[in-house]
Structures are given as C-alpha cells and as structure tokens.
Amino acid sequence: MQESRPPLGAGVSFKPDHYEDLSSGQVELSFIEVHAENYMGSGGRPIAMLDRLRQHYSLSLHGVGLSIGGEAPPDPQHLQRVKAICERFQPCSFSEHLAWSTHEGAYFNDLLPLPYTAQTLGRGCDHIDLIQTTLKREILLENPATYITFSESTWTEVDFIHQIAQRTGCGLLLDLNNVHVSAGNHSFSAQDYLVHFPLQKVREIHLAGHAIEQFEDEKLLIDTHDRTVSEEVWDLFETVIATVGPIATLIEWDQDIPQFSTLLADAQRANARLTHYAGTMVAP
Amino acid sequence: MIEDVFARHLRSGAEPPEGLFASGRPDRRFEVYRNNVVHSLTTALATRFPATQRLLGIECFQACAQLFVESYKPISPVMMFYGDDFPAYLTTLPSLTNWPFLADVARIEVARTRAYHAIDRAPLRLKVGDADEIETYLNRVFNPHPAASVFHSPYPAGTIWAASGTEEALPPEAWRDETIAVTRAAYEVQVSLVPRGTAICIDAIGKGVVLGEAIAIACHADEEYDPALILATLLRCNLLADPQQESDHENS
Numbered sequence: 001m002q003e004s005r006p007p008l009g010a011g012v013s014f015k016p017d018h019y020e021d022l023s024s025g026q027v028e029l030s031f032i033e034v035h036a037e038n039y040m041g042s043g044g045r046p047i048a049m050l051d052r053l054r055q056h057y058s059l060s061l062h063g064v065g066l067s068i069g070g071e072a073p074p075d076p077q078h079l080q081r082v083k084a085i086c087e088r089f090q091p092c093s094f095s096e097h098l099a100w101s102t103h104e105g106a107y108f109n110d111l112l113p114l115p116y117t118a119q120t121l122g123r124g125c126d127h128i129d130l131i132q133t134t135l136k137r138e139i140l141l142e143n144p145a146t147y148i149t150f151s152e153s154t155w156t157e158v159d160f161i162h163q164i165a166q167r168t169g170c171g172l173l174l175d176l177n178n179v180h181v182s183a184g185n186h187s188f189s190a191q192d193y194l195v196h197f198p199l200q201k202v203r204e205i206h207l208a209g210h211a212i213e214q215f216e217d218e219k220l221l222i223d224t225h226d227r228t229v230s231e232e233v234w235d236l237f238e239t240v241i242a243t244v245g246p247i248a249t250l251i252e253w254d255q256d257i258p259q260f261s262t263l264l265a266d267a268q269r270a271n272a273r274l275t276h277y278a279g280t281m282v283a284p
Numbered sequence: 285m286i287e288d289v290f291a292r293h294l295r296s297g298a299e300p301p302e303g304l305f306a307s308g309r310p311d312r313r314f315e316v317y318r319n320n321v322v323h324s325l326t327t328a329l330a331t332r333f334p335a336t337q338r339l340l341g342i343e344c345f346q347a348c349a350q351l352f353v354e355s356y357k358p359i360s361p362v363m364m365f366y367g368d369d370f371p372a373y374l375t376t377l378p379s380l381t382n383w384p385f386l387a388d389v390a391r392i393e394v395a396r397t398r399a400y401h402a403i404d405r406a407p408l409r410l411k412v413g414d415a416d417e418i419e420t421y422l423n424r425v426f427n428p429h430p431a432a433s434v435f436h437s438p439y440p441a442g443t444i445w446a447a448s449g450t451e452e453a454l455p456p457e458a459w460r461d462e463t464i465a466v467t468r469a470a471y472e473v474q475v476s477l478v479p480r481g482t483a484i485c486i487d488a489i490g491k492g493v494v495l496g497e498a499i500a501i502a503c504h505a506d507e508e509y510d511p512a513l514i515l516a517t518l519l520r521c522n523l524l525a526d527p528q529q530e531s532d533h534e535n536s
Contacts, residue, residue: 037361037362037363038363038364040362040364041362041364041400041401041402042401042402042403042430043401043402043403043404043405044399044400044401044402044404044431044468044471045400045471046400046401047404048404048471064361065360065361065362066361070287071287075360077360078360078361078362081362100287101361102361103287103288103290103291104291105359106291106357106358106359107357107358107359107360107361108291108294108321108357109321109324109325109328109358109361109363110317110320110321110324112290112294112317113317114286114287115286147308147313147314147316147317148305148306148307148308148310148313148314148317149305149306149307150286150304150305150306151303151304151305151306152286153306185307185308185313186307186308187307215312217309218308218309218312220308220312220313220316222316
C-alpha cells in the first residue's frame, strides 16, 4: 500500500489566483495541496495548471466528498473518481475528513459532524478500509472543527480517531485550527487534546484562520479559512513540533483569497519553526 | 438515524430536535451548519452564473439561488457542474416572467463551464484552398468538439450575455433571436453568435451524419443559409474535433 506523506517543510493550498506566482517554481515550498473535487473535470486549464505545478512541487490531494463518517459507504462512482485522479496525478498524499457530507444521494457541500459511538466507529473504519483498498494507498484522516457534540457519544474525539488509525492503519492529518475552534466551542483545553492525540501517526498539519462570532451569552468560533493563522493556533503548532519534531505543514486559505505574499508569509513562518526544530533542515 | 434527523432539519429549516446535542445552544450551533450549506451552495451558483447574477442584481439572484438550493441539492461532490438545472428552474419562477431571456443567458453559462472543463482535443483544421481535401472531408463522419455546444434562443441572449460583462450594460439594439456557440480554443472558452443552421448542423453531426449531408440538412431547414458559411463557421469556431487526435487518444 502506497504511503501518504507530504515532504517535510511548509506548503500552501493552491488557488488558481496564485498560478502566476507559482508556475515558474521559484517560490520555495515543500508541497502544494488542492481539493481533489475541484480537479475532477476532464481537461482544460485546471488540469494543465496542476500538471505544470507538479513539475516544481509535490502535490497533495485533499478530498471533501467521500463522506467517511456517513451511514452509507462512500459513493462508488465518486470513489472511482478519486482513484482516477490519484492515478492521474500520483500525489504524495491523499487525505479526507472525519465527517459526513452525503445523505440519501444528496451532497450538502459541508463537513457535517457525527456522534462518536461503537457503531459509528465500526462504520467509519469499514469506509476507510474500502477507500484504502480501492486506492491501494494509505489515506490521512483529518480531525474536524465542530459546533455541536452529540448526547449519544460514548468516545472522546481523540480516542475515536486513535481507534480508527489503529484499526485501519490510516495516517492522520492534524488540523490545529480545527482543534482550536472545537476547543473554543466546546470549552475544552486544546493543549489537553494534543496531549492525548496520537501525534506519532500525524503525517501532515493544517494551519488556517477562523472567525469569531460574539454573542451576549457565548462566543462561537467558525472555521472559515479566510484569514491569517491566529496566534493561538501558532502556539498549538509550537507545542506539537516541539514534542514530536517537524511535520509537513500546510497553510490553508479557501475564501477571500489574499495576495500570494500574504499566504506565503504564513508558510515561511511555519517553515522557520519547522527548520528550528529540525536543526539543519533546509527548505527544498 | 441521527444523520436522518440532521439532514431533515438542515433541509426543512426547522429548529433542531431536542436532546440530540450535548453542547452550547443547539439552535445557534445548528444554524452554523445550515448557513454553511446554504452559503456554500449559493456561492457555487454565483460563481457559475456571474452574468445571470449581474443581470438580476445580487439580492434577487441570491433569493432565486436559495429557492433552487432548497429543491435541488447536488447529487455529486464535483461542484463545478452543480446548477445544470438552474436555467430551467429560472423559467418556473413567476417573479421572472418578464425576464424570459434570462434562462438562455444562464444556459450560456452552463455551457461555458462544461467547455472549460471538457477533455482536451484539437479542433478540426482544413488547409485553405485545398478543394480535394474539402471534398474528402464532406464525405466523412466527424464528432462535435467535446467543448462545443450550440443552441438557439428566441431572444438576443448572446448579446445580453456579452453586454453584462461591460461597465454599462445597455439593452440590445435589435431584439431578435440568436444562435449561440460555446466552445474552447486551447484553454480559452469562447462565445460566438453563429448562423442558425449551425445548431441544426451540429445536431446532425452528433447523430453520425456525414459532414456534407449535415450541412445540407442545415441549409434545407432554412434556405437563407449558405453551405460555405456553415462550413466556415464550424471551422472558425472550433466546433468539430480533429479525428486524428481522437484516434491517437483511443490508441494511447
């Protein structure tokens, strides 16, 4: 089974607005990442852009549509699309989310939460087994940002994810903004979450920005990916890499796309910290 | 089961069910998910239908898009093609009765996305002035270019679409029907006004009729049309696929 492991160092999520900045390959980045579903057309400019960028950077594919946490198995047709795009682009990694997005044939275009129970654990593992068998590659599973938790949950999120990784052999994608958002929304300690998280299975870290909605009686953190990484999330990043050493790290930015220099500044900051903990590690 | 309840309440806009959630104010928390779903889907439509949005104005477009989103959820996570049904849906909205051309403008935008993501194929090219070659080609079967679509509108939809992208969009000078071809040259999507017979001709070619006969059918449907003009349009607008490249692709 092919491993999913982006190269050490910092990467950015690629948006077509930044193609001119990246197409010459002059920018020092370890990898770029795209949402796989945005490149499932048959041809045209999007495919050509990725082909060009692959000449300069390792490519990581990040799926949003397999609905791993759903009741039904992943849609076979969509799974075949994912397989085809992995074969086409030979990414260094394929990752997906601990969430569901499809129900009874309707796709909600959002990452929806699931209760953490013995039943959903078994189901999620079955779905990941199917995906990994079909793709003939290990996938990375990303922890979610959530706004609610379920009364019927009998597992903590960390234990649930740990169990999935143990049972399926998948790797993990640790989204530290998601940890911070969920911790704020559910009043738990993000640092405690990380203490218990199986960091040795983490192959990639995501850093992103979030919004804060302040109400009279509570504060809600929203996972928006539309701004620079917050200082609280940088602190979590420091905790993780100080504990286990450098891990491939991606700056995600999906809405209100900024000038490339703004995105790159966050990537350079991440790379500086990774380099610090790697001692002699040099950006590729 | 929870997924059933969650999905039903996401769709209906009803309050979240009691006892399901363990943290925060369930109504407010649940609303984040509902907003995310509606916002992401209406944003996908706004991205795909920029001219339709400019013509309607953002507020009116958002209202139409929200109605569509309530009835038509995507059936695939490949969002680039979400909204294929949006033009037809616009024709069912009573508030748009006075905008009969709008659905055809939206159809142009559907075709543009399809063309943008279509498989790469070289268009058919002929050597200028090579009469023998033209004769040979008239007796051959071709495929429409995979990026191409041609349709007829009883309104000046192509002109309205083009004007919507300008600073000061003015009504068309002549209010007449138009035939619109959408295709791609290299990676650039092109929208062209073409003779009406072009749509008939492409339809016949798509059914496997040889090129010369397809042109004849188009001209027969309206005697005003000139066979040479139709052929020139097919070539100029990249409406036919190069059979050599198709063959190479199949053999690769």
